[in-house]
Amino acid sequence: MNLNEFIQLALAEDIGDGDHTSLSTIPADAQKRARLLVKEPGIVAGVDVAKAIFAVVDSTFTVDVLLPDGASIIPGDIVLTVSGNARNILTAERLVLNCMQRMSGIATYTRQLVNLLEGTRAKLLDTRKTTPNFRICEKMATKIGGAVNHRFGLYDMILIKDNHIDYAGGITAAVTQANAYLKETGRSLRIEVETRNQAEVEEVLRIGKAEQTRVDIILLDNFKPEGIRDMVRLIDGQFVTEASGGINESTLRAYAETGVDYISAGALTHQIKSLDLSLKAY
Structure with a gap:
């Protein structure tokens, strides 16, 4: 729309x-x-x-x-x-x-x-947690406020989240199938993978650089700030990183200081x- x-x-x-x-x-x-x-x-x-x-x-x-x-x-x-x-x-x-x-x-x-991110490398991302049929305006508003627009909808990015992983049979299966789909359909969408623990991060690190199983962004979901810091060190710049999950005004600065690239916050549009x-x- x-x-x-x-x-x-x-x-x-x-x-x-x-x-x-x-x-x-x-x-x-x-x-x-x-x-x-x-x-x-x-x-x-x-x-x-x-x-x-x-x-x-x-x-x-x-x-x-x-x-x-x-x-x-x-x-x-x-x-x-x-x-x-x-x-x-x-x-x-x-x-x-x-x-x-x-x-x-x-x-x-x-x-x-x-403003709470000032002096860090982290940028704030919005989400799809928007009002139906009003997303275009809400996304405009977050950008005006200084955030970066994440994907607009289901069609402009592949974001493999926990349910996709569970339904697909694991991260490797989901990433493999996503890459095959892009090749078959001739699309060049970015691929982001949600990870819930260090083992899943390590799995993405193993497969995400291969020619047939490309990954662009690792989403670190529901990690505490110290966990994000550890995962950012482990990833070591090989992928763009995003932190999400229960991050609010009181914790945002601590997450930003971990060195993560992006922090997503659904509260930008659904608690206003x-x-x-x-x-x-x-």
């Missing part, structure tokens, strides 16, 4: 057979303006999405952006203004706010975590409080 498809579906969900409140109370030719006000400090995200929504609702709108995506905001700030047909401003209002409030909450929390914004006539 691209951004335009998302906007079309979201508007159809909201409008149905018409915005009857606006249709019944506002003259058809009324021209008005509104401004998007900040009511809570944080990082703004979704400005470009708002512009796209306004353009779909009414291509004649005039939208002036005062604060771009990624800007720090405080209560009283004005992010943007919009002017044009009053009915259409009201029709677009809720979708703009729903997207921007959620996205700004995600970007704000992401920036807080990214939306930022308080409003669209007000003026």
Whole structure:
């Protein structure tokens, strides 16, 4: 789903057979303006999405952006203004706010975590733990906050996790079959393998460099920081490394200091409080 498809579906969900409140109370030719006000400090995200929504609702709108995506905001700030047909401003209002409030909450929390990584080599990754049909916006928000987008969906990477390993009959079998699949289908997707203990890491080290069983990334899942440090030393730069599993604000720095390349956090998108914004006539 691209951004335009998302906007079309979201508007159809909201409008149905018409915005009857606006249709019944506002003259058809009324021209008005509104401004998007900040009511809570944080990082703004979704400005470009708002512009796209306004353009779909009414291509004649005039939208002036005062604060771009990624800007720090405080209560009283004005992010943007919009002017044009009053009915259409009201029709677009809720979708703009729903997207921007959620996205700004995600970007704000992401920036807080990214700041905790300062001075280390580790980069923060988002995950697929997203709201169905809203992933495109949530992934945009994590990137605005300073994280790196992991795979977008099931189609753009091979990530062999514990259930895949168990169903396939082990790491070697799963990796062998994944490489054969890529060869048969002519795809060039990256392969990442989840490991749960040192023995599994050692197994990936044995097979992951062979021509027929390539592996690109080793995922170290549910290791404590000292365990991650030991595995990073064992891997010794032969593969990109990622740490995941129960990592939060209080433990993030300790994981980052292990030398791991990436740290993934589902909390970036599934445990977020939306930022308080409003669209007000003026």
